[in-house]
Amino acid sequence: MTTLLQQIANGIALGATIGLIALGYTMVYGIIQLINFAHGEVFMVGAFGGLAVHRWLLPEAWQGDWYISLPLMIVGGVVVAVTIALIMERFAYRPLRNAPRLAPLITALGVSIVLQEAIRIWFPNAESAQAYPKAFIDAQVDLGPVSISASKLLIIVVSVALSVGLQLYVTKSRMGRAMRATAQDRDTARLMGVNPDRVIVLTFLIGAALAGVAGVLYGVDITNVDNAIGFQNGIFAFTAAVLGGIGSLRGAVIGAFIIGLIKTLGGQYMPGGTQYDYVWIFVVLIFVLVFRPQGLFGEAERVRA
Amino acid sequence: MTTTTATVRSRPRITLAPTLAKPLAAAGGVLAVIAALLPWTTFVLFDNDEVNPSLQYFDAPFALSGYRLHTMLLGLAVLVVAFVPRIPGRARAQRALGFGIAAIGLISLIFLSYNGGGVGTVTAADGDAAFGAVVALVAGVLVVLSAIAAGITDIPDFPTRLPRLAAYGALVLAFAAILFLVAETLTAGGRSGVSNPYAGPTFLAFLGMAGGVLGALSGVGVVRWISALSERHRAFSIIILVLCALSLPLTSAGNAYWMTVATTIGVYAATAIGLNVVVGLAGLLDLGYVAFMGVGAFVAANLSGAATSKLGIELPFPVAALIAAILAGIVGAIVGSPTLRVRGDYLAIVTLAFGEIFTRSAQNDIGGLTGGSNAIPRIPDVELGGTAFNEEIQVGGLELPGGVLYYFMIVLVVGAVMAVFANLKNSRAGRAWIAIREDEDAARAMGIRTGKAKIMAFLVGATLAGLAGAIFAHKLTIASFDSFKFLESVTLLAAVILGGMGTIPGAVLGASLLFVLPEKLREFDDYRLLLFGLALILIMRFRPQGLVPDRVRRAELAGETATGKSIDEEEALVVEQEHDGPTGKKGGTA
Amino acid sequence: MTADPIAAGAPVLHAQDVTMVFGGLVALNKVSLTLEQGQVAGLIGPNGAGKTTFFNCLTGLYTPTSGRVLLNGARLAGDPAKVTIAGVARTFQNIRLFPNMTVLENVLVGRHSRMKQDPVSTLLRLPAFHRGERAAKERARELLAFVGLTRAEDEVARNLPYGDQRRLEIARALATDPSVLLLDEPTAGMNPQETEATRQLILRIRETGVSVVVIEHDIKFIFGLCDKVSVLVQGELLVEGTPEVVRADPRVIEAYLGKPPEEIEADARTAAEEHDKGEQA
């Protein structure tokens, strides 16, 4: 019983991380129907951005105080992630806005490979996993029978707060309305005075910022990062977005929690243990796509005729 | 198109007076010849270097070789193209030659200055001057400018209804030339490694030269003419192509090392053609395709009496390969079955998921059939009448290198796979696939059972991949999950797209390039993936239709019209017309 | 081929109380339609009336919420491919050709369900394969000649002028050897000459024994062509009858904003034109 609760707690923490990444996937797909395969890599460079800040920018004296170092690392991670995302939007995806659908998808794969390799080659020593500073309270919090690390708790709190904030922004603000309008019909939105380019940039920016935050918090929690974390978590996040119904913010977050739970519980209770936890996620994905292709909260596709 | 025309920014274009064309071409051509005769480095780059002294100064006017020779030949070709009267598509040819010369110059420039520790290596240092690379680069740029000045015209068409013998002759010549080119490309720069620091750049420079020449031939319409001829005489072409391929061991590439490289390329080419059925014809994006090759490899490994296989079955290779292909096909049909309900990008993700499940399972030695991280080693060689396929053989007086039998086998298999692809493409089934790719709802309204057709596409593609996988396992004598990961799937997809979707030469060319480049560029091994990723981005940006575009696909991916003009060019026309003022026709052509 | 005198008059297609609901929207409410052998029936109604939805229900692209469709007395399956194989072919309001296939290939795709090719003779290019291909091509060329596109055979479909694309869509539909042909706004975007040519074409199609249902906004076109006309308004079948009856029906006049028929025609025409402009943009 304790194990079960413990694994549920772990699953929720993992889901919180994945959720922050999944939001970026789902927003970009909602607006330009692009599976931004490189979004997982944005998360990864975000983590390395935070690491870089800690290593080279923070004075020795501040490194021990998490309430100084963590916010600065997050800022660093976000700045790096956003910069990379905007560059890739501007130079890789925007020129392909009217290209056939395959083209941007392949480009996204290319960007993903480039980012992974760039980190491996140019981030000092990044051929192997890098130790990540534990820039947070290093303690376990007891919640009844479950004990969860403070850093996991932080991820959950931050993730939920940011998701709610984003949902409010998108439904209540002027720019959020413009985003929803662009997602529905870019041409009509343009006629209504919305500048789709600005909306798309904003979408990439928000998605990357969330991924950057996720990257740093993930590093702080796991305490080591390598250039492959983006691919793996990116696929989890994409799966979450699809599971929730791509284009739906709420769906992405809920999907992420489900994925997190499947991974931890599958690893605990299914045959094969953690060696096959990955597999269960994909099995679930395939089932969802086959039996409810629009995902849990997505709209059914309309046949055009 | 009316609506897009208005919003498209016209790209800034260089315009040059047409009268400048000839002088520029003359200058460029002559400079290229001069460049070939100049020194290329100011000092010796590597210790114990035997090649380099000849780079440092110029000693033997009649012993030109390597990229200097190519630079000179390209320069002379420029002069010929520019001054021989009535060459059709002249500007396109010049542009290609110019790019070729510039490529040689640029590659040498970068390599030599990087290894020499600065631009002093290729300009002037310690009282020595060596401007060869710089002059070549300038020459190339001048030639390209001359082409722009002359104005790019449409690729000319030549008649393809020739007397049968003439057509056959032309095809034989063309394929022999291709064979020569392939052999030269494989061996250009020699075997890459520590002992040969020039292998990479020499190879790249060779590619620059070959690209220039091919581009020029394509510009004057020869390539299009040959491909139209081979389309018209398809059976003959395939036979000649296979014969040419079989004679590769007789060329400079005839040793065990190149045979292995060529065999590997063949395996990936066959797989890429299979993928081309799924992606190119039916338009179904598959991101886990290499898993089918993996299924084929593991099945063959287990059925062929590999030492660590748990089954302990030892079937003759053809039987094992057949079973491998069939099982892979069945797996393909299973993986493809979600296409009944899942469309587009979602399908890509389902295939990715299947691919990942395969890799994970293979890595964890599922059912004891994959050997996990130990792989399944020591798969016995294929044998025929007591001769193992990796042995050297003697045919008559000819000594053929080791591995040549594997090479022959893969050539025949690739030939067969090509025939399957071509025959399917031009049939009821192929048309149904293409119709589904073009518009699935309309295809259904034409009475096509789209679900069945899509599963068939997966089945066919996977069967071909499974067959290739069986050969792969035997040739490598080991089957490991490591060879069948996501990156391999992406590479295969890239091969298909790079070559040109829906075309055979495209898939073969794409596979060759993507699997030979890493082999030839070992010294850049650390940057291999980075460059690969960059290449994907750049291809999608600048040549999404691939190197050998399908008529159909070309139109769709590049937005080209049937006349071969790109939309860019048409837009330029429209823009010009709009600028003509009140008399000019406003708006587009729609 | 002319209409079989005995079969003429027998109902070919019979739609019974077809209802289609999208979420809260009732796009079709118990719409029935009977088409007799060799008839040309017209379907008119304002934008959004549910005409295209009705075609989609007939052809299995949509599964009606309730109601059924019979072809020669047998119930049609809810699968577009099976419907086509059973003998109902259609064109689309917003042309749905295979844009990058040639004109001939487009029509050959239409032959798909009417030709057999086994894998072995396809892969080995046995004589049976060539026979089948030749027959299919012959039939396709016949149809291209029938609609007047012979010279465009090798053009890529996307490059055809608009009117030719519409005609190609008809040829492609005819290639499935239908007994019923459904045309969704076949003259949209055409000039008067092309419209007249299309009218002639439909009459010639009828002569071959194929029954036709035409959706059009051009009321003059419909009244000049059809044996009977149905008016659909907001998903309801308002009136049905011969052109004369429908033209005179007060409810039709009412539905078209209470104007006399001449004005209705003019309005409908401009409406249709604007509609098409919107479609093309």
Ligand SMILES: Nc1ncnc2c1ncn2[C@@H]1O[C@H](COP(=O)(O)OP(=O)(O)OP(=O)(O)O)[C@@H](O)[C@H]1O
């Ligand atoms: N798949 C769908 N989902 C939801 N609503 C739909 C769907 N298809 C059609 N509708 C709605 O049904 C109504 C009827 O549409 P339909 O296209 O059949 O009209 P129409 O008579 O063909 O009009 P037009 O003359 O403009 O072609 C419209 O309100 C339309 O929005």
Ligand SMILES: [Mg+2]
């Ligand atoms: Mg309609």
